[in-house]
Amino acid sequence: MSRPKNQNYKGHGLSKGKEREQRASIRFKTTLMNTLMDVLRNRPGWVEVKDEGEWDFYWCDVSWLRENFDHTYMDEHVRISHFRNHYELTRKNYMVKNLKRFRKQLEREAGKLEAAKCDFFPKTFEMPCEYHLFVEEFRKNPGITWIMKPVARSQGKGIFLFRRLKDIMDWRKGNAGKKLASLEAQPARSTANPSGSHDTRSSDDQKDEIPVENYVAQRYIENPYLIGGRKFDLRVYVLVMSYIPLRAWLYRDGFARFSNTRFTLNSIDDQYIHLTNVAVQKTSPDYHPKKGCKWMLQRFRQYLASKHGPEAVETLFSDMDNIFIKSLQSVQKVIISDKHCFELYGYDILIDEDLKPWLLEVNASPSLTASSQEDYELKTCLLEDTLHVVDMEARLTGREKRVGGFDLMWNDGPVSREEGAPDLSGMVNFVTNTHLGCVNDRKKQLRQLFRSLQGQKKAAS
Numbered sequence: 001m002s003r004p005k006n007q008n009y010k011g012h013g014l015s016k017g018k019e020r021e022q023r024a025s026i027r028f029k030t031t032l033m034n035t036l037m038d039v040l041r042n043r044p045g046w047v048e049v050k051d052e053g054e055w056d057f058y059w060c061d062v063s064w065l066r067e068n069f070d071h072t073y074m075d076e077h078v079r080i081s082h083f084r085n086h087y088e089l090t091r092k093n094y095m096v097k098n099l100k101r102f103r104k105q106l107e108r109e110a111g112k113l114e115a116a117k118c119d120f121f122p123k124t125f126e127m128p129c130e131y132h133l134f135v136e137e138f139r140k141n142p143g144i145t146w147i148m149k150p151v152a153r154s155q156g157k158g159i160f161l162f163r164r165l166k167d168i169m170d171w172r173k174g175n176a177g178k179k180l181a182s183l184e185a186q187p188a189r190s191t192a193n194p195s196g197s198h199d200t201r202s203s204d205d206q207k208d209e210i211p212v213e214n215y216v217a218q219r220y221i222e223n224p225y226l227i228g229g230r231k232f233d234l235r236v237y238v239l240v241m242s243y244i245p246l247r248a249w250l251y252r253d254g255f256a257r258f259s260n261t262r263f264t265l266n267s268i269d270d271q272y273i274h275l276t277n278v279a280v281q282k283t284s285p286d287y288h289p290k291k292g293c294k295w296m297l298q299r300f301r302q303y304l305a306s307k308h309g310p311e312a313v314e315t316l317f318s319d320m321d322n323i324f325i326k327s328l329q330s331v332q333k334v335i336i337s338d339k340h341c342f343e344l345y346g347y348d349i350l351i352d353e354d355l356k357p358w359l360l361e362v363n364a365s366p367s368l369t370a371s372s373q374e375d376y377e378l379k380t381c382l383l384e385d386t387l388h389v390v391d392m393e394a395r396l397t398g399r400e401k402r403v404g405g406f407d408l409m410w411n412d413g414p415v416s417r418e419e420g421a422p423d424l425s426g427m428v429n430f431v432t433n434t435h436l437g438c439v440n441d442r443k444k445q446l447r448q449l450f451r452s453l454q455g456q457k458k459a460a461s
Helices: 035-042 062-071 092-110 112-118 131-140 165-172 175-183 297-308 310-331 373-390 442-460
Strands: 010-012 026-030 046-048 057-059 072-074 124-127 146-150 160-162 215-219 232-242 247-258 294-296 343-351 357-363 406-411
Touching: 026 035, 035 046, 035 373, 062 072, 092 112, 092 124, 092 215, 092 310, 092 357, 112 310, 124 131, 160 165, 232 297, 232 310, 232 373, 247 297, 247 310, 247 373, 294 297, 294 373, 297 310, 310 343, 310 357, 310 406, 373 406, 373 442
Parallel strands: 010 072, 026 046, 026 057
Antiparallel strands: 124 215, 146 160, 146 215, 232 247, 232 343, 247 294, 247 406, 343 357
């Protein structure tokens, strides 16, 4: 998207050598002082820019995006780390609204069987505007457990479980309840505009700018898969380089985050049992920082294969692939696809005892702060490979199916795992190009990739 230059616009990337390959260095900026800063500072040819200096690459936070994106002119090669209205996928209420709409669309266009592929999120109601619908559903299934989550907070803040409407009454007495009382007499109104997207003026990912907090009430998964009697969820990383056409990469590594306490439904007030967020678990009295509460995904995949066999594991991981793609497709037409933007999403997936994966939420700013040495190494490699795919250095051909630990899983259609095979998902033996939880020999792959690219460059010159 090119923007006209005028006195109100701040320009970036405006220097003599416009072409990326002619640049002597790449000027980067970020405000995040964690693993990301280490990776950016150690990258050959990248130079840090402070304050108001010109930059080519900005790993920004979402508050900068909201305040500055529309007033910033960016040269062709410039890249920033979020899409303008990322919250269509990363705010819990919008994510569910977009998935529900997409499911209806699929049912109309492709039938119920195809629409059923979107049945990977628990029954959810936005509060307070869907309060009446929620009460109706609640009364149909007395005694089951529900979970309340603020739509725009992270790290487990503000979450609670409940089984009685009385608990909601207590919640209503708080700040959100004032809005609920005024809305109860009114029909539910959507914040969507005619195009299906949400009004950017009232939407953001920063909780403190919402005067009254919205929540979602979601059916709690009462039968999670347990390992050692403990509940866990999975953090998986998906990199989106473009929405139109949709171009998405899946990282091979990720982790399972365990709760510190054995699972039971007898005490629904105990956060250490029900919330797996590291921010919650590390405040537990018996938390061990060195031991932590994480398994790498390779270990998790091997454990499941030993318990249930490789076929069951293949099915589970294929079902997770479906979650990643369908969720991205659900927002494909409402996200503003800008060639300057990319986004590294952190998906949170829960597995139930039937080995069915459920999408809990998608994070626009997954934590890049390491909780252990193993975590630091994973996040360092993840970020290095993200920068390889973003390719500020203009080294890639654009035909790569793998870059380091990232595998291209969708390129305006499913990508085949077979080398050189046509990307036709209709083929009987078609296998998607995803390797989540598989061996990540990224260093060897990157050496081969860049050696091959250098060879091609020499041959062409």
